[in-house]
Amino acid sequence: MEELFNLTYKDEVEILKDEPDFESLGDEKYLNHEDMEARLYWAFCRPNGSRAEQIADKNPLVSIMAFNHSKLSALKRFQLLHIDVIENENLRVKIRNRARMLFRSLVDDDFVELNKVLDLVPVYLPVAIDQLKNGRKWNDMIASEKEVTKFIQKAKEFLDEELLSALYIKLVNFEELDSSEIKELLENTIKIKVEIDEIILNYYKEQTYKWTQNSSLHILQKKGLEKLANKLI
Incomplete structure (x- = not known):
């Protein structure tokens, strides 16, 4: 050799x-x-x-x-990445395309790794937001109310209707639930509501009322679900 x-x-x-x-x-x-x-x-x-x-x-x-x-994984890569790359915009541009692809995957997932990465490199929050709004969706994985809350808290100053719409898609779709599943979701959310952002709580309340208005359930069953929804706020 x-x-x-x-x-x-x-x-x-x-x-x-x-x-x-x-x-x-x-x-x-x-x-x-x-x-x-x-x-x-x-x-x-x-x-x-x-x-x-x-x-x-x-x-x-x-x-x-x-x-x-x-x-x-994205988290492991950002944990290992040279600090100068994270802090220097002229160096960050050299990983721009790869970072965008990684955040595309992160926002499609359950937000657990996404929030950990953003805790580590908050400078990439605008990239995550852009991918939520404009990126091509690869899967339908939902995120927990707690993880979406963490993201909302990070992105407070960037919240607009477009971003909120993208975040709502990451939550449970009420149209896919029956009355018993909605009841269970509401009961579970009420138990942890102090940990959930009011944006999500209000959204779940609105979705419950929308669901009952379009449902053929007996009026008393509808009122029962709406009463539960009112306990969210």
Whole structure:
């Protein structure tokens, strides 16, 4: 392998690709290489995505490259990302596309990881909001009232009708529930209402009244659900 040392790192890696244990050889050779350029190139071309220690590299450019080519979760990536990248707008722009894709996935999920990431990197709140409003929806996973409350508290100054509409979609869809399921939802929410934002409580109350108005339930059953809904506020 000594003859490789006079070649460029790209050429070195190309030759290593012929080895059956290519990735492990590359890790051994480049993960802790003294030359940043070597670590940078390996972060770019490591077959199974960059490793955690590459994102945690002491050089922000290596960290950026590894962040963009990693298969780790969004939370893990942001935990490992070089602090200079988070604090410097000129460096953050280099992970803009990957960050947008990660937040697209986060807002489609149950908001648990989303809130943890935003606690870590609040500078990305506008990206999360943009993805909620404008991003292409990939799934219908709902978020708990507590997790949506956490997000609302983070985004108070950005709340508008468009954002609220996007957040309501993350909550339980009353149109998919029967009367017993609505009753159970209301009872469970009442138990934890001190932990739930009033925006959600009011929304659930409004949705209950809307549901009863369009329901063929007996009037007494409707009144029972509405009475429960009134206890939310």
